[in-house]
Amino acid sequence: MTPTTKKAAIIGGGVIGGGWAARFLLNGWDVAVFDPDPEAERKIGAVLDRARASLPALYDRALPPEGALTFCDSLVDALQGADWVQESVSERLELKHKVYDQIAAHLPEGGFIASSTSGFKASDLAANGAPVVVVHPFNPVYLLPLAEITGEPELRAKALPVVQSIGMSPLEMHAEIDAFIGNRFQEAIWREALWMIKDGIATTAQIDDAMRMGFGLRLAQMGLFETYRLAGGEAGMASYMEQFGPSLHWPWSRLTDVPDLDAALVQAISDQSDAQSGHMTIARMETLRDDNLVAILRGLRRTGSGAGGVITAHEESLDSDGEIDGLPVTQRRAVPVTWTDYNGHMNEAAYLELGTWATDGLMKLVGADDAYVASGKSFFTVDTRIRYLGEVHRGAVLTVTTQVLEGAGKKMKLFHRILKEDGSLAATIETLMLHTDLNTRRACLPEPAVAEALETLAAAHAGRDAPGAGGSVGQRN
Known part of the structure; x- marks a missing residue:
């Protein structure tokens, strides 16, 4: 490792941990991975193959030379000389606490743990005294720029520039809530979708088409409130709220109620999903997803809209070519x-x-x-x-x-x-x-x-x- 190369320790090499490994590695960091799974090296290798084929394609300037990847036999080995520690173990609080106790004993002065948790508050994660800040990404980590950051202010301040330096868009949250912002919206949509299937209103394919053929594309580049502002025409958001505000009192959705995930509903969802996309392997679907995201993000980068602006800003920070x-x-x-x-x-x-x-x-x-x-x-x-x-x-x-x-x-x-x-x-x-x-x-x-x-x-x-x-x-x- 050269003196200027930074090192990230990835603790937990599943889908999210592998995505973090790829994000750091392709941005020039050395990466050490610890995961007791004997298949971890193969699984992360597959993630890296997809990342190498997609992340550099977002840029019109070459990314830094790829860092060195090491698979470690112990957590302590992975932590040696690490400038960043990313925890991505299973979503069990007692397991995370156990892992944090081991990591904390080997952190350098001022070091901290970044957790990929999908829902636990930083205060819950740090209950045993370990310095933990939530850095919650979205899959695939190596392509999607958002990272929700929550925890103690001094730890958030340390995490923000690092996340930004690897081409991501940090969303700093000053208030702690379970599941953060992004997952709460996903959960709301998921619950409504479950009711639509339960009530026989729509199939999995119809629900997915409604998103990917319509509002999903709008949300990708403007978000929710800018989209609704446009719906109000020249008068803007005030006009939209005046026109459509009363609809909040109409019985359009069942977001306040959740169906029981009984055997019949689970079977219906499984059967419909198989009919929708069972003809494709997961690997093929992941490649298709990445290719689609590259095309969408490259379109967004041309105008600097949404995630495209993150890519162009990161590109400006890359070295000139000589x-x-x-x-x-x-x-x-x-x-x-x-x-x-x-x-x-x-x-x-x-x-x-x-x-x-x-x-x-x-x-x-x-x-x-x-x-x-x-x-x-x-x-x-x-x-x-x-x-x-x-x-x-x-x-x-x-x-x-x-x-x-x-x-x-x-x-x-x-x-x-x-x-x-x-x-x-x-x-x-x-x-x-x-x-x-x-x-x-x-x-x-x-x-x-x-x-x-x-x-x-x-x-x-x-x-x-x-x-x-x-x-x-x-x-x-």
Whole structure:
């Protein structure tokens, strides 16, 4: 472990513990896992495979180099040198207290325990004196950003920056309640759903469709109150409350009552769920879920809405890419599932998109950044030629270096090399651009600072070989 690498101890390697391990590991932390389950290593390995295929795909900048993963034979071994301790054992208070007693004896000065509990209050968890703060995530931990944080103020203050540093959105709660905020809403929806099935009103498939085809998508990017504010039209929330407030007194739901989970209701739910999705394995459903979330979250990140804003903010904190062989790295990113075709290969359009972002990276490097574009000047693409040289699959990390072939007057001619992780070429992109006045839509000379920076790069890159540049379609040499 290098001096700058931090270490997380994961105590309990189930679904949630495995998700935490993936979240920390893929953000550059070393991770030590303790779980007496002999299958823990296999199970966490499966979680990591899914996380590696999905979390990096959310970003347009590469995540830090992956940390080291260690499976420990004892809790004490896992705790050695840990900067963060995440407890994710079963939801039994007596078991948690027993584990906390063991952890507390080995915590460094000022150390604390972060609990993944789904419902226990921090004060209940800390009843025996262990320093415990609730850091409650949502599954899959490696993709969903929310972490509800509750407990003593000084422990919350320590937990907040760490959670944020690994790309999550901490929701600090100043009042202690059982089940926190998110689980209370989930429980309310669950109870209503049980009654609908019990009363023969809806099936499991109908209930799920009502959510995923309708209000679930709205809630994903605006939440509850912003959604209802929009429902009030231009008059806003006050109008909504005036129009729909009386409906709270109507017998629409049975949230104040809970059906008995008798054998008949349990069987009905089980049978309907089997009919709905029994044709898919759990592994297939988890992959489908992750692919769907990546697509939704990538859509949200383009506008900075909801969870998308968390991703873009985290991306800004990641290190810049530097140079390779004297050429600036203008783009480095993992291939998301949204860039792949039915064969799992990166499709042709994605190469062009990657080249587009690399061109943007070069433009920012010479000063033609967002502010420059906002001032009314930019470069417009005139011609592009792509050579596809190597097969690329989802999850592969691609690095783009950019060589300035020409940078004088109104012209900017670039040569992008798309490199695989082994350094081999996946593709090259040659593109010609003209500097343009966005108001007149006519070519014009760049501002002096941009022109000078571009000319400097062109001079530095002059005389370099650019294999394939200037060739015709189909020409390889």
